[in-house]
Each structure stands twice: as structure tokens, then as C-alpha cells.
Amino acid sequence: MTIILSVNAGSSSVKVSVYETSSPASPPTQLAEASISGLTAPPAAFTYAAGSTNTKNEQVPHVDSQESAFDHILDRLQSSESLPQVSDKQKITHVCHRVVHGGDYPEAHVIDDTTFHHLQDLTELAPLHNASALAIVKACVKLLPKAKNIAYFDSSFHASMPDAVKTYPIDPQVAKTNKLRKYGFHGISYSFITRSVADFLGKNIDATNLIALHLGSGASACAVKGGKSVDNSMGLTPLAGLPGATRSGDVDPSLIFHFTHDAGKPAPGSSQKMHISQAEQILNKESGWKALTGTTDFGHISSSSDPQCRLAFDIFTDRIASHIGSYFVKLDGKIDALVFAGGIGEKADALRSRVVEKCRCLGFDLDQQKNEGVVENTVQDIGSQGARHRTLVCQTDEQFEMARQCAASQTL
Ligand SMILES: Nc1ncnc2c1ncn2[C@@H]1O[C@H](COP(=O)(O)OP(=O)(O)O)[C@@H](O)[C@H]1O
Ligand SMILES: CC(=O)OP(=O)(O)O
Numbered sequence: 001m002t003i004i005l006s007v008n009a010g011s012s013s014v015k016v017s018v019y020e021t022s023s024p025a026s027p028p029t030q031l032a033e034a035s036i037s038g039l040t041a042p043p044a045a046f047t048y049a050a051g052s053t054n055t056k057n058e059q060v061p062h063v064d065s066q067e068s069a070f071d072h073i074l075d076r077l078q079s080s081e082s083l084p085q086v087s088d089k090q091k092i093t094h095v096c097h098r099v100v101h102g103g104d105y106p107e108a109h110v111i112d113d114t115t116f117h118h119l120q121d122l123t124e125l126a127p128l129h130n131a132s133a134l135a136i137v138k139a140c141v142k143l144l145p146k147a148k149n150i151a152y153f154d155s156s157f158h159a160s161m162p163d164a165v166k167t168y169p170i171d172p173q174v175a176k177t178n179k180l181r182k183y184g185f186h187g188i189s190y191s192f193i194t195r196s197v198a199d200f201l202g203k204n205i206d207a208t209n210l211i212a213l214h215l216g217s218g219a220s221a222c223a224v225k226g227g228k229s230v231d232n233s234m235g236l237t238p239l240a241g242l243p244g245a246t247r248s249g250d251v252d253p254s255l256i257f258h259f260t261h262d263a264g265k266p267a268p269g270s271s272q273k274m275h276i277s278q279a280e281q282i283l284n285k286e287s288g289w290k291a292l293t294g295t296t297d298f299g300h301i302s303s304s305s306d307p308q309c310r311l312a313f314d315i316f317t318d319r320i321a322s323h324i325g326s327y328f329v330k331l332d333g334k335i336d337a338l339v340f341a342g343g344i345g346e347k348a349d350a351l352r353s354r355v356v357e358k359c360r361c362l363g364f365d366l367d368q369q370k371n372e373g374v375v376e377n378t379v380q381d382i383g384s385q386g387a388r389h390r391t392l393v394c395q396t397d398e399q400f401e402m403a404r405q406c407a408a409s410q411t412l
């Protein structure tokens with residue numbers, strides 16, 4: 001038996017799942033799932049499920065970063081009576097880490113000193129993610145010395161994007177030297193979604209075409225053609241595309257120079273090791289729903305009548321619908337489903353309803369009862385019977401996707 005820990009450090013949460021696996025041929029079995037959410041809307045909340053133990057949204061005010069969230073979760077897992085399998089740290093042999101920016105790594109990689117330093121160099125390209133993921137890797141090296149640490153990248157799934165999609169129309173030499181291209185993110189999630197939806201539809205993955213939406217603290221859209229990514233709304237960094245909890249998403253690149261005259265200066269807290277400009281700080285950490293409404297809680301935003309919340313809701317649904325239209329054309333109208341996923345995509349029925357209403361001309365239509373009755377389930381159909389194209393909700397599971405790939409690979 002092999003025990004795999006899967007760690008998903010998001011921009012507002014840390015989710016850790018524990019799996020047991022006996023052979024590469026069989027999918028891993030989940031033993032426990034723990035998460036800390038609301039890191040950008042304190043106090044953070046701890047949720048845990050293992051066997052008969054169930055804790056939901058316990059406030060953990062002392063937890064204020066991805067690193068402290070991981071420490072807290074690891075302590076709770078190791079002291080849990082429902083999880084004797086990890087009471088002895090030595091039994092954890094594999095830790096899968098979600099690392100958002102993988103640069104040119106086309107697939108998962110065992111983390112040794114060289115990989116670690118290479119990933120450190122990419123930190124500035126994913127300022128809300130890579131640094132905390134690497135801090136968690138460091139903690140694992142110290143606390144779980146027997147475990148092999150493996151990095152799974154959000155960017156890998158998008159390695160299949162064509163050159164015309166990946167390439168920015170800028171000086172090619174500078175682009176090559178500085179590795180400036182579209183990478184795309186949320187790929188671990190899109191890989192899970194593509195497999196699960198293909199399964200649900202009874203289709204081969206390589207014959208599955210989707211418009212998938214991962215809408216969480218960071219939000220993106222993906223066009224999947226023949227099971228492979230052909231476009232993603234995020235870019236060189238996860239800032240591009242749709243707005244998010246604290247991110248602006250696409251704006252005119254000149255905007256920042258009119259917002260502040262100090263755009264290129266280092267942001268407070270920026271160091272030589274980790275350089276963040278004021279421009280990056282403003283657009284990544286001080287924009288989005290937080291700037292417009294004062295909160296990053298999209299549950300509140302979607303149900304509030306406050307005009308700023310209504311505006312944020314309208315902006316989000318407008319930008320999402322624009323991406324759906326663009327990807328519909330890219331896929332030549334041949335799509336098996338529009339898929340909603342991520343914390344917002346899975347929970348905000350009002351948002352799904354508005355987005356689908358905006359895309360009715362393309363042949364999407366919802367069954368409102370099904371839309372409002374979504375429960376925790378891998379894939380659910382929420383489309384109306386007469387609709388030309390299906391609309392689905394997929395409860396994405398990045399931790400499972402990493403553990404599945406880990407169990408199926410030769411690294412065990
Ligand atoms: N009931 C709800 N309705 C709408 N949005 C929700 C609801 N519950 C949580 N959310 C939102 O989901 C987002 C978190 O999604 P998640 O995918 O878990 O985040 P992360 O990007 O950290 O991985 C937050 O913006 C949160 O406000
Ligand atoms: C890539 C990204 O934005 O991830 P998250 O939504 O987990 O913050």
C-alpha cells in the first residue's frame with residue numbers, strides 16, 4: 001500500500017487529500033480530505049472529512065497564509081483518530097504538489113534541487129501561487145523526509161495550444177530569450193474535467209470537445225478539442241483573461257501607466273529574490289471583486305443587491321460570455337458540452353443561469369430546477385431537454401487528478 005498526499009495551494013485556499021493505492025492499474029482511494037478556505041476573506045475556515053469524522057467551516061483565525069494553512073492541516077491529519085494510516089509520518093511516501101507555473105515543463109516532475117531552483121525562477125510569473133507552493137514543498141522535505149515530492153503543473157495541459165494561440169505578437173527575439181508566451185493555467189483541473197465529462201458522456205477523450213470554465217478565486221475558460229487544450233484565457237501569468245477575487249483580468253496594457261506613475265517600481269515587500277512591481281501588485285492583489293465590492297466572497301456578491309456587487313456580477317458574466325462565444329467559433333460550433341467548475345462555477349446557480357441566458361443564441365439552455373438542485377457529484381447535467389448543446393456542472397478535483405497521475409506513473 002502506498003500513501004499519497006495531494007496538496008493544492010490555490011490563491012485563497014489550501015486543499016489536501018490523502019489517498020491509498022495498491023496498484024498502478026487501480027485509481028487511488030480517498031482516505032481523507034482537508035481544506036482551509038477564505039485566506040483572502042479572513043477568518044479562514046477549516047473543513048475536514050475522514051471516515052466518521054466531519055468538521056465543517058471551523059474558524060482558524062491564526063491561519064493567514066498558504067504555509068500556515070498547510071502546517072495546520074498536516075497537524076490535524078496526523079492527530080486524527082479516523083486516519084491511522086498517516087499517524088506515522090514515515091508512511092507517507094509520495095506528496096503531489098500543485099505548482100501553477102511550470103514554464104516549459106510539459107509534464108509532472110520529481111522535485112530535486114535542480115527542479116526546485118528552476119521553479120523558484122518562475123515565481124515572479126505566478127505571484128499569487130508559486131512561492132507558497134514551494135514553501136510547502138520545503139516544509140514537506142523537512143517534515144516528511146521519507147516522501148518523494150512531485151510537482152504537477154497547471155500549465156502542462158495547455159502545452160498542446162497551437163503556436164498562433166501561444167505566441168504574442170511582439171519582438172520574437174525578446175519573446176524567446178525571456179520565454180514570453182501564453183502558458184495557460186488551471187490545467188490540472190481541466191484534465192480532470194475532460195476525463196470526467198468524457199466518461200459521463202460515454203465518449204473517448206480524444207473525441208471530446210468542450211468549453212470548460214474553472215471559476216474560483218482565479219477564473220479561466222478553456223477550449224478543449226479532441227481532449228486537448230487549444231486555448232485558455234490565462235496567459236504568460238494567471239492575471240490575463242477573466243477577472244478574479246483580487247485580479248483585474250484583461251485590461252488595456254496601457255491602463256496601469258495611467259493608474260500610477262510608479263508602475264515599474266518595486267511593490268512594498270518586494271525583495272531581490274522575489275521582485276514584484278507595483279503594477280503586478282495592483283493588478284494581481286488589489287483589483288477584481290475585492291476592489292469593486294470590498295469582499296472576495298462571491299457567494300455574497302452573487303446574492304447581494306448592493307449596486308457594486310451587481311456591477312461585479314455583470315462584469316463577470318459579460319466576460320465569461322465573451323469567452324464562450326470566442327471558443328464556440330474556435331471549435332466550429334462542434335461542442336459536446338459547456339462545463340462549469342471551480343468554487344463559483346459549482347456553487348453559484350445565479351451566475352450559471354445568467355451566463356447560459358447570455359449564450360442562448362448559441363444553443364445553450366438551462367433546466368432551472370436542475371440548476372438550482374445541484375448537489376455534490378462529479379458531473380451533473382443542468383441543461384434543458386430541448387437545448388442544442390449540453391450544459392454540465394463538474395465538481396473538479398485537482399488533488400485526485402494529481403494522485404491518479406501519480407499512481408498511474410512509474411514514480412511509485
Ligand atoms: N455558495 C457560493 N456561491 C458563490 N461562490 C462561492 C460560494 N461558496 C464559495 N464561493 C466562491 O468560490 C471561490 C473559491 O473557489 P475555489 O475554486 O475553491 O478557490 P481557489 O481559487 O482558492 O482554489 C471564492 O471566490 C468563493 O467566494
Ligand atoms: C491559476 C489560478 O489562478 O489558480 P487559483 O484559481 O487556484 O488561484
Ligand SMILES: [Mg+2]
Pocket residue numbers: 010011216217
Ligand atoms: Mg483553485
